[in-house]
């Protein structure tokens with residue numbers, strides 16, 4: 001496992017746009033005419049919605065309020081797995097998985113998070129993009145490696161791609177138990193956990209960055225939003241802080257040409 005130095009990984013600072021109705025985060029690192037991207041914050045409780053209702057609400061947001069005009073939208077039914085879907089090769093309909101990849105312009109892909117890590121992957125030279133919902137179970141199960149594997153099958157080289165690790169719960173607030181730590185390597189536990197008081201706190205964003213580098217990503221092409229969803233629960237969405245009333249954040253990507 002390669003160490004990830006804070007000196008080599010860039011810090012991503014989001015801009016906040018208050019479009020009609022909802023807050024939207026955008027990252028200057030991902031700004032490009034060939035790409036639409038962002039994170040939309042749904043402050044109203046959405047955990048009671050079934051999968052289809054959530055996809056409808058998220059799709060409405062992308063189509064209407066953000067005026068993306070996608071030809072199709074792929075948002076998976078997330079299961080905290082390591083499954084990543086190339087949405088260009090599967091029939092439309094219900095998708096089960098925690099990562100999505102597309103090389104088709106005007107196909108919008110989305111994943112939802114509220115404390116878990118949204119991972120954006122962009123290779124504009126090859127024309128392929130991907131997103132993964134990185135909760136601890138998914139990361140321990142290999143969702144980062146699987147995302148890079150599916151991107152690679154589409155022609156992307158991890159050394160050329162850019163990665164952005166979005167707003168998620170930070171090591172300031174992510175208190176974890178031995179059961180979680182047992183699912184990670186001893187080196188990851190040593191590097192990315194620390195004891196404070198009577199608890200142990202874990203840096204899941206750091207683990208995601210470290211696993212990207214281990215798969216061949218260049219540290220200089222990885223940026224991390226240090227925002228903690230729990231610390232910023234009034235602006236973002238934190239399941240840890242607010243339980244099922246917390247709302248959700250929709251991370252999305254779309255090739256525009």
Ligand SMILES: [Zn+2]
Nearest residue numbers: 172173228231
């Ligand atoms: Zn925090």
